[in-house]
Amino acid sequence: MKRTILAALGLATGLAVPAAAQDFKVGMLLPFSGVYASLGNEIETGFNLGIEKFGSETDATFEIVSEDTEVKPPVALGKAKKLILQDKVDVMMGIVSSGVLGAVRDMVHGAGVPLIVANAGNDEATGINCSPYITRMSFSNGQVNRPMGKWMYEQGIRKVYTLAPDYAAGRQMIGGFTETFTAAGGEIVGQEYTPFQKTQDFGPYLAQAKSSGADAVFVFYAGGEAISFVKQYDSFGLKADLPLYGSGFLTSPLYVNAEGPAAEGVITALHYAPTIDNPENAAFVSAFKEKTGRAPSEFAVHGYDAARALIEATKAGATDRETLANALRKVKFDGPRGTLSIDPATNNIVQPIYVYETVAGDGGQTQKVLAKLPAEADPANGCEMAPVSN
Amino acid sequence: MSHDLGFWILQALNALQLSMLLFLLSIGLTVIFGLMHFVNLAHGSLYALGAYFAASFAAVGGYWLGFFLAPVAVAGVGMLLYSGLIKRMRKSGPMAQVLVTFGLIFALLDLTRIFWGDLALGIAVPDVFQGRTAFLGVEYPTYRLFIIALGMAVLATLEFVLRRTQIGAMIRAGVDNDVMAACLGINVERLFFIVFCVGCALAGLAGAVAAPLLSVTPDMGLQILIPTLIVIVIGGLGSLKGAIAGSLIYGCVQTFGAVLAPQLASVLIYALLAAVLVIKPVGLFPAKG
Numbered sequence: 001m002k003r004t005i006l007a008a009l010g011l012a013t014g015l016a017v018p019a020a021a022q023d024f025k026v027g028m029l030l031p032f033s034g035v036y037a038s039l040g041n042e043i044e045t046g047f048n049l050g051i052e053k054f055g056s057e058t059d060a061t062f063e064i065v066s067e068d069t070e071v072k073p074p075v076a077l078g079k080a081k082k083l084i085l086q087d088k089v090d091v092m093m094g095i096v097s098s099g100v101l102g103a104v105r106d107m108v109h110g111a112g113v114p115l116i117v118a119n120a121g122n123d124e125a126t127g128i129n130c131s132p133y134i135t136r137m138s139f140s141n142g143q144v145n146r147p148m149g150k151w152m153y154e155q156g157i158r159k160v161y162t163l164a165p166d167y168a169a170g171r172q173m174i175g176g177f178t179e180t181f182t183a184a185g186g187e188i189v190g191q192e193y194t195p196f197q198k199t200q201d202f203g204p205y206l207a208q209a210k211s212s213g214a215d216a217v218f219v220f221y222a223g224g225e226a227i228s229f230v231k232q233y234d235s236f237g238l239k240a241d242l243p244l245y246g247s248g249f250l251t252s253p254l255y256v257n258a259e260g261p262a263a264e265g266v267i268t269a270l271h272y273a274p275t276i277d278n279p280e281n282a283a284f285v286s287a288f289k290e291k292t293g294r295a296p297s298e299f300a301v302h303g304y305d306a307a308r309a310l311i312e313a314t315k316a317g318a319t320d321r322e323t324l325a326n327a328l329r330k331v332k333f334d335g336p337r338g339t340l341s342i343d344p345a346t347n348n349i350v351q352p353i354y355v356y357e358t359v360a361g362d363g364g365q366t367q368k369v370l371a372k373l374p375a376e377a378d379p380a381n382g383c384e385m386a387p388v389s390n
Numbered sequence: 391m392s393h394d395l396g397f398w399i400l401q402a403l404n405a406l407q408l409s410m411l412l413f414l415l416s417i418g419l420t421v422i423f424g425l426m427h428f429v430n431l432a433h434g435s436l437y438a439l440g441a442y443f444a445a446s447f448a449a450v451g452g453y454w455l456g457f458f459l460a461p462v463a464v465a466g467v468g469m470l471l472y473s474g475l476i477k478r479m480r481k482s483g484p485m486a487q488v489l490v491t492f493g494l495i496f497a498l499l500d501l502t503r504i505f506w507g508d509l510a511l512g513i514a515v516p517d518v519f520q521g522r523t524a525f526l527g528v529e530y531p532t533y534r535l536f537i538i539a540l541g542m543a544v545l546a547t548l549e550f551v552l553r554r555t556q557i558g559a560m561i562r563a564g565v566d567n568d569v570m571a572a573c574l575g576i577n578v579e580r581l582f583f584i585v586f587c588v589g590c591a592l593a594g595l596a597g598a599v600a601a602p603l604l605s606v607t608p609d610m611g612l613q614i615l616i617p618t619l620i621v622i623v624i625g626g627l628g629s630l631k632g633a634i635a636g637s638l639i640y641g642c643v644q645t646f647g648a649v650l651a652p653q654l655a656s657v658l659i660y661a662l663l664a665a666v667l668v669i670k671p672v673g674l675f676p677a678k679g
Binding site: 195235260 | 397400404499500503507509511512514521522529531533534600602603606607608609612613614644645646648649653655656
């Protein structure tokens, strides 16, 4: 699938001809088919909204070339090659899965094409495998869970049972939580990793958690697994004795409707919830609702802020691959998620983390923000990178 | 490991519930396979379709409308697949069948995605089966007990039809030796068509009952395919006994494996599969002796 969208935004600013109108070719690498198509579409919608909203702030115009990664690393690598060599894009944006990011990393780094990561959360991408050309505007697996360990301990929770799918992201998410929870003095009384994408029935694990003597359960699940998990947790009647906590992907706005009342009372932490109270978010939520008829998810905000970052970089005077890469590393703005900046040591985003509870609202479940935890930069995790130069 | 009796009863029920769901899926696939030597890898996709149909009907007329209509709708899709594709592929050998139906999985996956959208759908558990029932000293979700009961009812019905009715005798004859059955005047072609439709309807039923428990996503058919194939390979081709034995073995290994040796949970079933193939390559209870 190839979609080419021309966003001739110079027109929007009226008849004044921009002095140095620069046309940037943006390669969009997202899954538009297969099981992660929903995330690809969500990020794309967010990105297009961001270009519409902030495009008039810059003289530059953006031509977008979309390619479908199908969430298959070899396919994505081929598409990245095509965007870089044939389309000669100035900058790339996208990547949903960490596996795909791992596959294209060396190609992007070697060719010196700036890549704005709009989802993939593997810690290594801004750790040991960091690159001055790769800037992450989404999150890292450890980052979104680390603050929750301390917070839950402060709420009086001492013993926790953890569950996550058995793959890199699952281990990194739980690892981030465990690290701060045990450092605060808490105890992990049980920890299980369920076969990734092979577990639909969580019954056996739920019975384990119940008999573990824990005060609470902390989990990471996403997608269909998140929905099944939340529904099954509720159906076993565990919520009353054993409150459910987790990373916010568990009760993402994309899934709460399918989860229904089972999601109510589940407390999770993430870098975004559609109910965050600030003017930028209000504008984003209403624009997104107008377009799709529902609240935006964390994935949509990745796309939206990626577009904003790109525009900020061009405003700062970036004109080609090299200067774009440098400018992206210095981006800082107030977005729907609060104040965002890029950590120059790793090129990872630095952002606040929100603890929210899913509660019943008008017309479905909504998110009640309980706490805003301060933004912390990830540890460098072995990242060694030349400082910003220009 | 200090767990009380209640814990083990709970896990036994979990194992049974998983087994029954797999049984509904594997029985259709195995009989189609055994009767006509047709490898329909897209059987899991019909299960996903069942879940989607159930979700759509449930949105209009409540859970039970979906429960009863989804199998019918899936059987309808099965008929279309049969006349458009499968009938032509009957004589083309297993490799071509595997490839075509494998391709069909992806075509159906993206078709469901285009038709119903990317976002997962959910169905509420019907009011009758809300909450939990005290059972053998444990509290177990009522809806899961319903799945167990439904699986057993289907098993009893199939057992009766296959063992005690004429059509059952014809199916058994066809599975044992289709050429001989045809010589005896059985219209194997029509028999296959009926069995195929019933198998599709059962896949649809499995999708409809699984939907409130899991979530309705386009890839659910892909996820269930491997467990279903494992059930058939362990149980042996074409037999009711094989399907039920395979399902029970899978359910128990999966559930108790997750409890007793969680780090081996995903490998355990494959190890068993390999062991069965080494000791009895045709499966435990194949239709043909």
